[in-house]
Structures are given as C-alpha cells and as structure tokens.
Amino acid sequence: MFGGLATVLDLFGVCVFAVTGALVASRKQMDVFGFALLATVTGIGGGTFRDLVLGRVPVFWVDDPAYLAICVATAVVVFFTAHIPESRFRVLLWFDAVGLSVACVIGANVGLSVGVSPFVAVVMGVITGTCGGIARDLLGGESPLILRKEIYVTAALIGAAIFVGLLRIGATTPVAAGAGFLSCLVIRSLALKYG
Amino acid sequence: MFGGLATVLDLFGVCVFAVTGALVASRKQMDVFGFALLATVTGIGGGTFRDLVLGRVPVFWVDDPAYLAICVATAVVVFFTAHIPESRFRVLLWFDAVGLSVACVIGANVGLSVGVSPFVAVVMGVITGTCGGIARDLLGGESPLILRKEIYVTAALIGAAIFVGLLRIGATTPVAAGAGFLSCLVIRSLALKYG
Amino acid sequence: MFGGLATVLDLFGVCVFAVTGALVASRKQMDVFGFALLATVTGIGGGTFRDLVLGRVPVFWVDDPAYLAICVATAVVVFFTAHIPESRFRVLLWFDAVGLSVACVIGANVGLSVGVSPFVAVVMGVITGTCGGIARDLLGGESPLILRKEIYVTAALIGAAIFVGLLRIGATTPVAAGAGFLSCLVIRSLALKYG
Numbered sequence: 122m123f124g125g126l127a128t129v130l131d132l133f134g135v136c137v138f139a140v141t142g143a144l145v146a147s148r149k150q151m152d153v154f155g156f157a158l159l160a161t162v163t164g165i166g167g168g169t170f171r172d173l174v175l176g177r178v179p180v181f182w183v184d185d186p187a188y189l190a191i192c193v194a195t196a197v198v199v200f201f202t203a204h205i206p207e208s209r210f211r212v213l214l215w216f217d218a219v220g221l222s223v224a225c226v227i228g229a230n231v232g233l234s235v236g237v238s239p240f241v242a243v244v245m246g247v248i249t250g251t252c253g254g255i256a257r258d259l260l261g262g263e264s265p266l267i268l269r270k271e272i273y274v275t276a277a278l279i280g281a282a283i284f285v286g287l288l289r290i291g292a293t294t295p296v297a298a299g300a301g302f303l304s305c306l307v308i309r310s311l312a313l314k315y316g
Numbered sequence: 317m318f319g320g321l322a323t324v325l326d327l328f329g330v331c332v333f334a335v336t337g338a339l340v341a342s343r344k345q346m347d348v349f350g351f352a353l354l355a356t357v358t359g360i361g362g363g364t365f366r367d368l369v370l371g372r373v374p375v376f377w378v379d380d381p382a383y384l385a386i387c388v389a390t391a392v393v394v395f396f397t398a399h400i401p402e403s404r405f406r407v408l409l410w411f412d413a414v415g416l417s418v419a420c421v422i423g424a425n426v427g428l429s430v431g432v433s434p435f436v437a438v439v440m441g442v443i444t445g446t447c448g449g450i451a452r453d454l455l456g457g458e459s460p461l462i463l464r465k466e467i468y469v470t471a472a473l474i475g476a477a478i479f480v481g482l483l484r485i486g487a488t489t490p491v492a493a494g495a496g497f498l499s500c501l502v503i504r505s506l507a508l509k510y511g
Numbered sequence: 512m513f514g515g516l517a518t519v520l521d522l523f524g525v526c527v528f529a530v531t532g533a534l535v536a537s538r539k540q541m542d543v544f545g546f547a548l549l550a551t552v553t554g555i556g557g558g559t560f561r562d563l564v565l566g567r568v569p570v571f572w573v574d575d576p577a578y579l580a581i582c583v584a585t586a587v588v589v590f591f592t593a594h595i596p597e598s599r600f601r602v603l604l605w606f607d608a609v610g611l612s613v614a615c616v617i618g619a620n621v622g623l624s625v626g627v628s629p630f631v632a633v634v635m636g637v638i639t640g641t642c643g644g645i646a647r648d649l650l651g652g653e654s655p656l657i658l659r660k661e662i663y664v665t666a667a668l669i670g671a672a673i674f675v676g677l678l679r680i681g682a683t684t685p686v687a688a689g690a691g692f693l694s695c696l697v698i699r700s701l702a703l704k705y706g
Binding site for chain 3: 173174175176178235237238240241244247251255259264265267268272273274275278
Binding site for chain 2: 563564565566568625627628630631634637641645649654655657658662663664665668
C-alpha cells in the first residue's frame with residue numbers, strides 16, 4: 122500500500138521542485154521551453170543522480186513518462202501564472218522546502234530498497250533532496266541555495282536520518298516517512314523564518 | 317547503411333561542438349590541454365549524459381577512441397588557428413547551432429534504438445543537444461547559452477520531435493533525420509539572426 | 512599486495528581532496544554540514560564520474576562506507592581547525608596538487624583494471640583527478656581551478672600517461688604509480704611556484 126502512496130508523494134515532490142525551477146526561469150524571463158527545461162532538471166535531477174550512482178538504470182523517468190509529463194505541465198502552468206506572486210524568490214524558497222522534505226525521505230527509501238547501508242541510504246536522501254536544486258541554481262545562474270548561510274543540507278540530512286532511524290527501531294514506513302518529512306520541513310521553515 | 321552515415325554525422329556533430337569548446341578555451345586564454353578539456357567536454361558531454369540515464373554503459377566513447385581523438389585533434393587545430401576570427405563568439409554560436417541540430421537527431425535516434433517511448437526519445441535528443449554546451453558554459457565561466465533570451469532548447473525540441481514524428485508516420489530514417497536536422501538549424505539560425 | 516596499498520592511497524587521495532572542499536566551505540562560512548557536503552563532493556566526485564562512465568555501478572562508495580566516512584571526518588576536523596591557516600587558498604592549492612597526483616594514477620589504474628584502452632585509461636585518470644575539484648569550484652561559487660592560467664589538466668594528463676606508459680613497457684605497478692604520482696606533483700608544484 123505504501124508503494125502507491127510513495128508514488129503519489131514522489132510525483133508531488135517532483136512537482137513542487139518543478140515549480141521552483143519554473144520560478145527561476147521566470148526570474149530569467151525565459152520562454153516556455155526554458156521553463157520546461159529548468160522545471161524538469163529541478164524536478165527529476167536529484168532522483169536521476171541517485172539512480173545513477175546506485176546503478177538503477179535506465180533511471181526512473183525513462184520508463185515512466187508521468188515524471189516528465191508532470192514537470193512539463195507544471196512549467197506550462199507556472200509560465201501562465203508566474204507574474205502573480207510579487208516576490209517570486211520567497212515563493213520559490215517555500216516550495217523548495219517542501220520538495221526537499223519529500224525528496225530526502227523518498228531518496229532514503231530508494232536507497233534502503235536496493236539494500237545499501239543505513240548511512241548510505243541517508244546520503245541518498247540528501248542527494249535526492251539537494252541535487253535538483255543545485256542543478257537549477259547552476260543552470261539558472263543563481264548563487265546555489267546550499268551556499269546561503271542557512272540550514273539547508275542539515276535539514277535534509279536530519280529528515281533522512283530520522284526516517285531511516287525510525288525504520289530501524291521498528292516504526293512502520295508511513296510513520297517514519299511522516300516524521301522524517303515533518304522534521305526536515307520544520308527545520309527548514311525555522312531557518313527560512315529566522316535564518 | 318544508415319548505421320555508417322549515422323556514425324559519420326555523429327563524429328561531425330561531436331567535432332563542431334568540440335570547436336565551440338575550444339573557442340571558449342581561446343576566450344579564456346587557456347593552454348592547449350585546457351583547449352582539449354573544454355573541446356572534449358563539449359563534444360561528448362551531451363551523449364555521455366544521455367548514455368548514463370539510459371544505462372548504456374560503458375558510455376559510447378569508452379570503447380571507441382575515435383570520439384576522444386576527434387575532440388583532441390579539433391582542440392589542437394583551433395589552438396593554432398583561433399586567433400584568426402575577429403569575433404570568436406559569433407563563430408561559436410554558428411558552430412553550436414550546427415552541433416545542436418546534429419545532436420538532437422542523433423540523440424533521439426539512440427533513444428529509439430534502445431526502445432524508449434517517443435516522448436522520452438525526444439527528451440534524449442534535447443539532452444544530447446544541450447548538455448555538452450551547458451557543461452562548456454559552466455566550466456568556462458560563461459553565462460549559459462540556454463539562458464539567453466533566444467530560441468535554443470525550443471529548436472532542439474522541435475528538431476527531435478520532427479525526426480521522431482516523421483519516423484512514426486513511416487518516413488525513412490535519412491528523410492526524417494534530414495528534416496529534423498534542417499528544422500532545428502533553420503529555427504536556431506533565425507533566432508541568431510533576428511533574436 | 513598492491514591492492515591493499517592502492518586502497519590506502521585511494522583513501523589518502525580522497526582525504527586530501529576532502530580537505531580542499533572543506534576549505535572552500537570555510538571561505539564561504541558554511542555550517543558543519545556544508546563542510547561535509549563540499550568535502551564529500553570533492554573527495555569522491557572524480558571517482559564517481561569515472562565509475563559512472565565506465566558502468567562500474569553502484570559506484571565505489573555505495574558499498575564501502577569508508578570513503579564517505581573519511582570525507583565527513585575530514586570535514587569535521589577542518590571545521591574545528593580551519594581558522595588557523597592565514598591564507599586558506601594557498602593551503603587549498605597544495606592539498607589539491609597532492610589529491611590530483613594520487614587521483615590521476617588511481618583513476619588510470621581503475622580504467623586499466625576494467626580493460627579499457629591505454630588512451631581511455633589516461634582519460635579516466637584525468638577525470639578522476641579533475642572532476643572532484645571542478646564540482647567543488649562550481650558548488651562553491653569559485654572560479655574553477657582548471658581555468659587559471661596554470662598547468663593543471665596537463666599535470667594530471669602527464670602523470671596518468673607516465674603511469675600507463677611505464678606499465679606498458681613492463682614496469683611493476685608500484686614503480687609506475689610512484690613515477691606517475693611524482694611527475695604530476697612536480698609539474699603542478701612548479702606551476703604553483705612559478706606559474
């Protein structure tokens with residue numbers, strides 16, 4: 122049952138990351154294909170790199186068009202609505218926080234599912250959470266979010282570690298996932314609010 | 317028969333991309349090994365990333381030294397002649413347009429050859445066409461071409477889509493490839509001229 | 512016997528690269544997790560890319576936690592001591608030179624061990640030596656070291672070529688490795704001193 126829920130959450134995480142990529146494209150006044158490119162890179166970049174290092178190839182989106190489709194659709198929606206928010210960067214930061222929180226748990230779960238050690242599973246969570254945003258910032262010519270003097274990698278690391286740790290002491294996957302997600306989101310939100 | 321022609325075109329596309337990498341090295345006044353590095357990264361970067369996500373490993377140039385050799389040879393030739401063109405950046409843009417047009421078709425063709433869906437094959441065309449140039453611009457400290465307010469990703473996408481679409485409705489590979497190549501080149505040329 | 516020594520040297524090379532990543536984090540006043548991220552990316556980045564293109568997946572650090580552990584430990588040590596050196600950048604350059612010299616030999620050796628041609632093995636040495644530092648500089652927002660008007664790629668290329676060349680003419684692995692390491696280190700040191 123968690124399989125289906127995991128897929129939904131995964132698509133949701135991809136979608137919120139895609140929003141942040143599209144918002145960077147918006148800041149750069151790119152055309153709609155530029156929106157699609159940055160949304161896609163951000164949405165699936167972290168999971169792509171995770172799959173590559175784990176040797177899960179072809180990577181997840183090659184055989185499942187839903188991931189690419191959701192990125193492109195998100196880009197189109199943002200393209201026609203992104204002039205609305207006054208401060209795109211604040212919006213971007215909050216979407217990015219949600220994407221980070223979903224991705225750190227999903228990524229760690231993928232790691233465990235292919236049998237890596239708990240330590241490496243946590244690293245997979247961090248990779249999945251951060252690499253899409255790093256690619257977005259590099260391609261968009263922005264100073265990488267991970268370099269800001271705010272708690273960022275830390276939040277992903279703690280979220281993934283709580284998820285993996287709770288599973289190890291016997292928690293069910295939904296409970297562990299929920300706790301990992303919320304830990305990351307709360308830490309990152311506090312950093313955004315008071316950082 | 318298209319197999320042999322495809323290889324020649326592929327090497328040609330790698331070569332023109334390698335020229336653009338060497339021209340960036342020239343702008344940065346690097347030594348000949350720097351030329352070779354940037355030429356190689358640009359020449360084979362897109363296809364490398366395509367092969368990685370498709371799980372075609374070792375990637376194409378590991379077992380065929382011709383690709384690396386052509387990049388290095390191109391770098392050496394540009395190194396000894398690049399002082400000639402007055403405006404290196406204009407030259408770079410035109411070579412890049414040709415490389416993009418070849419690579420978007422070759423990349424989509426590779427995708428189809430390993431059995432991915434038409435949608436993903438188009439994405440492989442875009443990846444093959446754009447990732448080498450992205451790596452070149454990131455390594456060379458240039459503002460990425462894809463961020464310029466010009467039609468760029470769009471051209472690769474349309475070229476790859478026309479190639480895949482024509483194949484689907486029964487065109488022969490050379491016809492589809494020619495149409496895809498020309499579409500991308502014309503669109504990109506118009507963007508360069510009037511963009 | 513060289514197997515054990517190679518592992519020790521490999522970990523040593525990873526460690527000195529990790530120091531350079533942590534020093535960049537220090538220049539950017541990142542928190543300890545930022546130190547860990549940059550140290551890890553720099554320490555294992557080159558070998559990761561090498562393994563990906565060779566199809567050696569999961570990549571080397573997924574099944575051997577020692578590599579990640581040494582990066583994190585290095586980051587923590589530098590985090591608590593990096594205020595000591597007056598000029599962090601000079602220190603970084605020297606550590607980077609040692610890491611480059613180790614990695615170009617290790618990387619070429621990995622290439623040979625999976626049966627690629629000598630030419631490609633040398634390229635694997637260059638990739639292993641340079642990609643970690645490139646990732647460090649991109650993520651850290653620094654101008655890439657490889658772009659400085661100094662001999663850099665050249666040193667890695669010559670070190671790897673001497674290693675592969677000596678093996679081809681019958682030298683034992685330790686002799687070839689020592690000669691390759693020293694060639695790279697001497698060339699890079701001269702470039703740093705007089706470049």
